[in-house]
Amino acid sequence: xxxxxxxxxxxxSVMLGVLLDRERELAELGVLIDAARNDFGRVVVxxxxxxxxxxxxxxxxxxxxxxxxxxxxPARGSEFxxxxxxxxxxxxxxxxxxxxxxxxRRGLLDGVARVGARALGVEGGEPPADxxxxxHGLYWLCADRAEDSxxxxxxxxxxxxxxxxxxxxxxxxxxxxxxxxLLMLGLRSGDPGGERAELAQLxxxxxxxxxxxxxxxxxxxxEIVRAHLDEGAELSFCAxxxxxxxxxxxxxxxxxxxxxxxxxPARDGSVPALELAAPxxxxxxxxxxxxxxxxxxxxxxxxxxxxGDGAEVVLAARLADLDPAAAELTADRLGAAQILARTxxxxxxxxxxxxxxxxxxxxxxxxxxxxRAATLLEDDGEGSLGRIAAHLLACGPARDGWVVQRLxxxxxxxxxxxxxxxxxxxxxxxxxxxxxxxxRAALLLSLGIAEWRAGQPDAIAHLQQAVAAAGDxxxxxxxxxxxxxxxxxxxxxxxxxxxxxxxxxxxxADTDLRLALRFEAAAAMIGMLDERTAPAAVRRAEDLRGRxxxxxxxxxxxxVLLAFYAAWANRTGEAxxxxxxxxxxxxxxxxxxxxxxxxxxxxxxxxxxALERLCADVLEVAQRRGALQELAQISPHRACGSYQRxxxxxxxxxxxxxxxxxxxxxxxxxxxxxxxxxIERDELQAAEDVLARTVDPCASRSIEVARFLFARGRLHxxxxxxxxxxxxxxxxxxxxxxxxxxxxPYGSPWRGEAALVSSVLGDAAEARQLASEQLGxxxxxxxxxxxxxxxxxxxVVEGGEPGLGLLGEAVTTxxxxxxxxxxxxxxxxxxxxxxxxxxxVQARAELERALDLAHRCGxxxxxxQARAELxxxGAKPRRDAITGRxxxxxxxxxxxxxxxxxLTNREIAQALFITTKTAKGHLSRVYHKxxxxxxxxxxxxxxxxxxxxxxxxxxxxxIS
Numbered sequence: 001x002x003x004x005x006x007x008x009x010x011x012x013s014v015m016l017g018v019l020l021d022r023e024r025e026l027a028e029l030g031v032l033i034d035a036a037r038n039d040f041g042r043v044v045v046x047x048x049x050x051x052x053x054x055x056x057x058x059x060x061x062x063x064x065x066x067x068x069x070x071x072x073x074p075a076r077g078s079e080f081x082x083x084x085x086x087x088x089x090x091x092x093x094x095x096x097x098x099x100x101x102x103x104x105r106r107g108l109l110d111g112v113a114r115v116g117a118r119a120l121g122v123e124g125g126e127p128p129a130d131x132x133x134x135x136h137g138l139y140w141l142c143a144d145r146a147e148d149s150x151x152x153x154x155x156x157x158x159x160x161x162x163x164x165x166x167x168x169x170x171x172x173x174x175x176x177x178x179x180x181x182l183l184m185l186g187l188r189s190g191d192p193g194g195e196r197a198e199l200a201q202l203x204x205x206x207x208x209x210x211x212x213x214x215x216x217x218x219x220x221x222x223e224i225v226r227a228h229l230d231e232g233a234e235l236s237f238c239a240x241x242x243x244x245x246x247x248x249x250x251x252x253x254x255x256x257x258x259x260x261x262x263x264x265p266a267r268d269g270s271v272p273a274l275e276l277a278a279p280x281x282x283x284x285x286x287x288x289x290x291x292x293x294x295x296x297x298x299x300x301x302x303x304x305x306x307x308g309d310g311a312e313v314v315l316a317a318r319l320a321d322l323d324p325a326a327a328e329l330t331a332d333r334l335g336a337a338q339i340l341a342r343t344x345x346x347x348x349x350x351x352x353x354x355x356x357x358x359x360x361x362x363x364x365x366x367x368x369x370x371x372r373a374a375t376l377l378e379d380d381g382e383g384s385l386g387r388i389a390a391h392l393l394a395c396g397p398a399r400d401g402w403v404v405q406r407l408x409x410x411x412x413x414x415x416x417x418x419x420x421x422x423x424x425x426x427x428x429x430x431x432x433x434x435x436x437x438x439x440r441a442a443l444l445l446s447l448g449i450a451e452w453r454a455g456q457p458d459a460i461a462h463l464q465q466a467v468a469a470a471g472d473x474x475x476x477x478x479x480x481x482x483x484x485x486x487x488x489x490x491x492x493x494x495x496x497x498x499x500x501x502x503x504x505x506x507x508x509a510d511t512d513l514r515l516a517l518r519f520e521a522a523a524a525m526i527g528m529l530d531e532r533t534a535p536a537a538v539r540r541a542e543d544l545r546g547r548x549x550x551x552x553x554x555x556x557x558x559x560v561l562l563a564f565y566a567a568w569a570n571r572t573g574e575a576x577x578x579x580x581x582x583x584x585x586x587x588x589x590x591x592x593x594x595x596x597x598x599x600x601x602x603x604x605x606x607x608x609x610a611l612e613r614l615c616a617d618v619l620e621v622a623q624r625r626g627a628l629q630e631l632a633q634i635s636p637h638r639a640c641g642s643y644q645r646x647x648x649x650x651x652x653x654x655x656x657x658x659x660x661x662x663x664x665x666x667x668x669x670x671x672x673x674x675x676x677x678x679i680e681r682d683e684l685q686a687a688e689d690v691l692a693r694t695v696d697p698c699a700s701r702s703i704e705v706a707r708f709l710f711a712r713g714r715l716h717x718x719x720x721x722x723x724x725x726x727x728x729x730x731x732x733x734x735x736x737x738x739x740x741x742x743x744x745p746y747g748s749p750w751r752g753e754a755a756l757v758s759s760v761l762g763d764a765a766e767a768r769q770l771a772s773e774q775l776g777x778x779x780x781x782x783x784x785x786x787x788x789x790x791x792x793x794x795x796v797v798e799g800g801e802p803g804l805g806l807l808g809e810a811v812t813t814x815x816x817x818x819x820x821x822x823x824x825x826x827x828x829x830x831x832x833x834x835x836x837x838x839x840x841v842q843a844r845a846e847l848e849r850a851l852d853l854a855h856r857c858g859x860x861x862x863x864x865q866a867r868a869e870l871x872x873x874g875a876k877p878r879r880d881a882i883t884g885r886x887x888x889x890x891x892x893x894x895x896x897x898x899x900x901x902x903l904t905n906r907e908i909a910q911a912l913f914i915t916t917k918t919a920k921g922h923l924s925r926v927y928h929k930x931x932x933x934x935x936x937x938x939x940x941x942x943x944x945x946x947x948x949x950x951x952x953x954x955x956x957x958x959i960s
Contacts, residue, residue, distance in 0.1 A: 020223060020224070029044065041183070042176065043173045043176055045187055045211065047188075048189055048214075049189055049248065050250070054186040054188070058186050065182065070151060070182075071150070071151050073153050074154045075092045075154070077157040077158055078309055081387075083389070084422070086119055086417060086418075087386065088158075089168055093117070093122070094120060094122055107144065111907060112140050112910045115133050115136070115625065116134060116141040119137060128418040129625040130629065131167065132628040133625055135164075135167055135168045136171070136910075142179075142181070143179055143181075146179045147179075153172070156186035158186060163419075167198055170201060185203060215246055218247075221247060228260075229260055232266070236268040237274070240271045240274055244278040250350055257289065257338060261288075286353050287356060289339070290339055290357065296327075299320035300322060300331060302360075303316040303320040303369075304347070305357040306373055311345055367395050370394040374388045374395070377391070385410040386413070392429065393425065398433070401435075401436065407427065407429055407430035408439070408443060408446065411423040411424075415449065420454040421456070424454060427446050427450060431443055431444075442476050444463075447462045449483060452483070463480055467500065467503070485522065489530075492702055494702075497526050498537070502519075502523055504519050505520055517551065517558050518557045518558070521555070525557075527540065530702065538568075545565065559582040560598055567605060576605055583614070589614060589618045595634070599634070603644070605783065606783045606784065606786070606818065608641050609645075611641040612641050612642070619635070629666070636655060636662070639651040639654035639677070643821070644819050646856075651673065651676075652674065653897070654673075656674060658673075672707040675711040679714055682864060684715065710729070713727075713728030713729040713753060722761050732750040733751065751773050752771060756793060756797065758770065767797045775790045788817055791813060792810040795830070801837075804837060807826065820853050820856070820857055824859060825859075828862055828865050828869065830846050831850055840873045844873050851863055858886045895923055900939045900943075905919045926938075
């Protein structure tokens with residue numbers, strides 16, 4: 001074992017003899033403590049039935065760890081607190097933060113750790129974006145403390161941990177190997193709470209060490225009897241206790257206590273009486289012992305059972321109607337009788353004892369006591385909303401407005417702290433009270449939102465009920481209608497989403513013009529993204545366009561919709577002016593939904609630099625909030641922009657990251673972007689593997705399916721499967737009908753790709769028709785990227801001298817674009833056509849440019865084609881080795897980009913949802929591959945080739 005400060009080691013000898021029959025488990029825990037102190041964290045699960053000694057073993061391990069210089073953060077799950085969001089996590093961190101100095105607290109809450117503290121309610125500010133943001137923030141709060149000092153996180157009775165805390169523990173467990181941290185979990189086997197999937201995954205993970213505690217030996221039981229009852233206890237009496245208790249330490253202690261209470265001598269003759277007492281060792285005998293202590297003891301014990309472990313004496317005394325001073329003395333007597341622990345605040349000696357006391361209270365009296373406890377907590381100002389709500393969950397309905405109000409407040413707090421399933425349970429209880437009719441719509445909305453965030457099946461039904469119940473409450477109607485429409489759209493029900501927005505519009509049209517415009521814009525925007533609703537949405541957008549000049553201060557939603565519509569209709573000047581107005585509105589960067597549409601518009605307008613800036617700004621906000629799904633939604637858009645401007649390594653890094661984390665339709669977009677990049681990288685098998693791991697989305701009618709079909713068609717074409725490619729492109733065209741943007745992969749470019757594969761299949765007439773249609777649309781649109789790729793397609797399909805002219809025009813056009821990738825492709829095709837026309841000298845010049853540009857972009861497929869054509873033209877091009885930036889993996893490039901931007905390893909790890917050790921390992925490999933030794937060399941090493949590529953692709957300044 002490794003040493004502690006001063007050279008002393010954590011040896012097993014300091015632990016032996018403290019707990020009977022636990023030498024092996026203590027030794028294994030000692031090894032894990034040493035490993036954690038040397039940055040090799042582990043998870044250990046101490047498991048066994050109630051009373052077997054898990055808590056004492058965890059406590060002894062914590063004592064040894066503390067003596068070795070580790071900080072110990074303890075917590076314990078309980079049946080009462082299982083409905084308090086992040087209750088276990090708060091037990092762990094709140095005392096630590098309270099004890100920290102101002103400087104220590106500032107350091108602990110740096111970066112996304114502050115988001116975790118907000119989830120606990122111990123730090124003010126913007127609430128976590130979602131459950132993942134809270135969990136990620138709590139992980140960094142824990143990691144920050146572990147980096148200051150090796151740490152033990154000890155959670156007893158984890159089977160009763162609240163769901164949010166359990167999710168966080170799982171997240172921590174998967175990363176603990178990179179931290180100086182030992183995660184110790186105490187698990188009661190056979191408890192119903194242990195059936196939850198997240199708990200099963202946490203304790204059943206292959207990396208966790210499981211210590212299953214067995215019964216005590218007869219020898220150990222005899223030692224307990226002689227120590228706590230009679231030094232001269234006879235062997236037969238000790239053997240009887242061992243057999244009757246099953247070797248369970250708690251049952252042993254209760255049998256010994258029962259024998260002491262009944263005055264049984266520790267002799268063979270007492271065994272029959274012992275056998276009579278045994279069945280009630282923890283239940284009836286504890287209650288009998290409690291009653292013999294007097295009425296005040298019963299009242300105080302029952303108060304603690306109702307309040308839950310951790311109750312202060314003063315509060316328990318008030319609930320029991322006792323004088324506080326008398327309650328202190330009564331608590332001491334209960335501690336001496338091993339009913340309560342000898343600690344403050346109050347808690348039971350063992351959870352089974354508390355359960356027995358609580359169960360002994362008649363159900364009606366229990367309900368009344370919980371209701372009174374909630375009032376006392378509120379009056380004292382000491383009880384959190386979560387704790388008050390937990391008591392109210394245990395009360396019966398009574399048409400009590402105060403109960404409805406407090407449960408609603410607690411639900412909103414739970415939502416703010418990223419505990420939606422807890423919030424949902426509070427609202428369901430409030431609805432059974434029941435609430436006043438005026439409050440019903442808002443509660444149903446809260447329930448629908450909570451269930452949606454928690455992924456629960458009744459969310460849409462409750463949002464529907466909220467819309468129906470809103471009546472004249474326009475604020476609730478707006479929120480409920482917007483949420484329901486979004487839920488319908490995400491679940492591929494665009495038609496129903498539009499219907500909801502239209503009903504909401506009708507309700508507010510005469511009273512709230514601005515809100516009505518927002519509903520109209522949302523209905524048009526959602527409608528334009530689905531082929532079934534697009535025609536009506538286009539008519540609505542045209543009507544809104546005509547009314548825009550009459551609106552003094554149009555909402556940003558309307559400006560963005562009309563910018564999108566203008567780009568859709570080839571009115572690029574109008575689209576650009578509207579996009580700039582939207583970007584200038586207050587609250588930059590806009591919300592995610594608005595930003596996403598703006599990004600699409602900027603891509604359509606080929607303003608790739610502006611697109612990249614907006615993506616970066618939105619991503620920065622999302623990273624600060626720890627909003628994983630927002631990051632996953634924006635990253636494919638940034639990947640698309642990087643692809644279009646020839647930064648394939650950047651595009652691959654973003655697309656792969658999004659694919660790892662995205663859900664729903666965002667995942668399809670990530671797949672499409674990654675497949676496009678891999679084709680250019682000439683990694684066709686890797687692209688095929690990505691598709692093989694993706695569920696085919698073609699049953700959906702979402703706009704994202706067209707993107708998917710376009711990317712899959714490109715892959716089929718690259719694989720030499722032109723029939724399958726044409727089928728995908730033509731299906732893409734059908735899906736795009738009525739919703740297509742000329743400039744994007746789900747729009748008109750499908751015609752060009754279909755034309756190329758039709759030409760390969762020998763259908764020259766279809767190829768020319770498709771290519772001509774695309775060129776006509778592109779000339780009307782007038783942007784160089786769109787026009788250049790359309791000219792290139794026409795040139796390839798046409799062939800001969802006419803084709804050469806079109807290809808030359810394509811090159812000239814793309815030189816004005818921000819896309820060196822498409823310029824390289826056009827140069828390669830132009831050079832090949834020149835070679836076939838016998839103009840070898842000119843061909844070699846164009847092909848050398850193509851090869852150089854393709855290499856700088858990392859576009860190995862184009863580079864290979866250009867190299868083959870150069871050889872055919874009589875040149876001897878060198879084969880470039882994969883070095884520098886191109887040699888970096890997607891993960892390494894992600895880390896390198898952030899490091900080049902000035903982020904520390906810790907900040908990089910927070911931004912990419914990896915550990916600091918992983919970030920450090922990536923950077924080490926980056927330095928080696930780039931041939932550098934210092935962090936300040938990264939910007940030049942990463943950006944120089946890209947800047948050269950951009951410069952080489954432009955004959956004029958970027959389009960503004």
